Amino acid sequence: MEFTDVVRNRRMVRRYDPARAVPAEVITSALSNAIRAPSAGFSQGWDFLVLTMTQHREAYWAATADPDDEPDSWLMGLLTAPTLILCLSDEGTYLRRYAEPDKGWTDLDEAHWPARYWDIDTGMAALMILLTAVDEGLGACFFGTPPDKHADVFAAFDIPRDRKLVGVVSMGYAMPHPKSASLRRGLRGLDQVAHYGSFGRHNPETLAPDR
Numbered sequence: 001m002e003f004t005d006v007v008r009n010r011r012m013v014r015r016y017d018p019a020r021a022v023p024a025e026v027i028t029s030a031l032s033n034a035i036r037a038p039s040a041g042f043s044q045g046w047d048f049l050v051l052t053m054t055q056h057r058e059a060y061w062a063a064t065a066d067p068d069d070e071p072d073s074w075l076m077g078l079l080t081a082p083t084l085i086l087c088l089s090d091e092g093t094y095l096r097r098y099a100e101p102d103k104g105w106t107d108l109d110e111a112h113w114p115a116r117y118w119d120i121d122t123g124m125a126a127l128m129i130l131l132t133a134v135d136e137g138l139g140a141c142f143f144g145t146p147p148d149k150h151a152d153v154f155a156a157f158d159i160p161r162d163r164k165l166v167g168v169v170s171m172g173y174a175m176p177h178p179k180s181a182s183l184r185r186g187l188r189g190l191d192q193v194a195h196y197g198s199f200g201r202h203n204p205e206t207l208a209p210d211r
């Protein structure tokens with residue numbers, strides 16, 4: 001698929017055909033693209049926990065569900081996903097990488113980081129997974145795990161405590177599903193978000209080459 005079509009066609013898909021597994025080569029392709037995401041200092045402080053077996057996916061949902069609540073339509077949809085990929089960031093890798101001589105932040109102080117690059121880079125890698133799914137004719141969704149459930153997820157899958165669960169990507173063959181209510185907000189266009197030369201100047205006249 002053309003790159004622009006992949007980008008434009010990508011939507012978060014929240015319901016899948018449960019009878020169709022994700023081909024192993026699609027998962028491998030998605031992960032192979034994920035590890036080519038950019039990362040600060042080439043730290044690559046990410047890990048991906050892939051859950052394709054029913055028992056493993058059920059263990060994730062069991063760890064994150066509220067036993068007293070009936071599953072809502074969001075959860076009923078995502079429960080159909082034949083593959084889940086937990087995207088984990090590793091802060092320590094970045095602090096140690098940036099303590100190396102070429103960076104020199106030997107104090108390992110988190111204050112050097114106005115933005116948490118370990119989470120950003122893991123998010124960039126997750127985007128690669130989302131785009132690969134579209135390119136391969138599948139759908140995917142990036143979603144969060146409730147903060148009070150992270151400890152149970154970590155315990156269920158022996159995830160080291162120094163990792164952070166940035167998000168989960170579900171993947172599968174898309175089934176019809178209602179549009180997210182969030183989309184009603186509409187796309188913020190370039191006339192709002194692009195600033196040229198100075199914040200608030202939305203006229204792209206400075207895109208013309210310098211004379």
Ligand SMILES: Cc1cc2nc3c(=O)[nH]c(=O)nc-3n(C[C@H](O)[C@H](O)[C@H](O)COP(=O)(O)O)c2cc1C
Binds near residue numbers: 011013
């Ligand atoms: C960081 C992040 C967290 C998100 N968390 C959730 C989530 O927990 N549940 C969910 O259904 N969608 C989640 N989304 C998907 C957004 O709702 C979705 O990207 C947005 O509404 C735009 O829709 P689109 O991606 O289909 O264009 C998340 C997206 C991002 C980037």
